Amino acid sequence: MNWTDERVEKLKKLWSEGLSASQIAAQLGGVSRNAVIGKVHRLALPGRAKAGGTPTATRAKRPAAAPRPSNFAPRVVTRTVARPAGATVVKEEVAFEYDDAPLARIDTNVVLPMSRRLELTELTERTCKWPNGDPLTDDFHFCGNESPDNSPYCLFHQRLAYQPSAERRRMR
Numbered sequence: 001m002n003w004t005d006e007r008v009e010k011l012k013k014l015w016s017e018g019l020s021a022s023q024i025a026a027q028l029g030g031v032s033r034n035a036v037i038g039k040v041h042r043l044a045l046p047g048r049a050k051a052g053g054t055p056t057a058t059r060a061k062r063p064a065a066a067p068r069p070s071n072f073a074p075r076v077v078t079r080t081v082a083r084p085a086g087a088t089v090v091k092e093e094v095a096f097e098y099d100d101a102p103l104a105r106i107d108t109n110v111v112l113p114m115s116r117r118l119e120l121t122e123l124t125e126r127t128c129k130w131p132n133g134d135p136l137t138d139d140f141h142f143c144g145n146e147s148p149d150n151s152p153y154c155l156f157h158q159r160l161a162y163q164p165s166a167e168r169r170r171m172r
Contacts (some may be wrong), residue, residue, distance in 0.1 A: 003039060009030075015040060018048050021087060037087045047085025113156045116144030127153035130161075 001124075009029055014024045021036040028036070039127045094117040115132060118141060123129055129152045142157035154163055 008039070008043070011039060012043070012045065013038065013044050015048055020048075040087055045088060047088050047090040113143075113145055113154065115141065117141040118144035128152070128157055130154070130157040 010028065011024060013098050019027070025033045025036045032069045034058070078093055078095050080091055081094050082091050084090075107164040116127075118127060120142065122144070123142055126146060128147045129146045130143040130162060131140070132143060143154060143157060145156075147154050151158060
């Protein structure tokens with residue numbers, strides 16, 4: 001299959017109208033969808049036009065956030081990002097709004113169980129094997145509190161280690 005000047009012009013015209021590669025291949029005849037995609041790529045054609053308006057017109061607008069009484073003002077940064085548009089990638093300028101406010105507060109009203117601070121050689125079948133700290137430092141230790149039958153962890157660390165599947169799904 002040879003790409004003549006007339007077929008290339010027809011390809012460009014159909015591509016700019018927003019037809020898919022499969023539709024263009026069917027109209028050209030004797031050419032596969034992948035051949036059309038390859039030619040579009042080699043010609044470096046811009047992204048296909050979408051039926052029903054521009055891509056920015058069809059995007060859902062984010063509702064304006066209510067003003068927060070804080071000392072932190074959001075800052076707007078403009079970056080160039082690439083997004084797929086049909087078989088090609090289009091670069092566009094996008095404004096990102098960054099909020100310098102802290103993301104989360106640390107709750108200081110949490111009760112942690114006292115650790116017995118056992119070393120590896122001091123662990124038994126009835127002690128909690130929850131590691132604390134960095135294993136490469138001298139301060140590393142295991143919880144060492146009493147653990148119930150058939151569990152490597154105490155009741156507190158069991159709640160951290162074993163989450164019900166419904167909670168894991170909600171966190172995603």
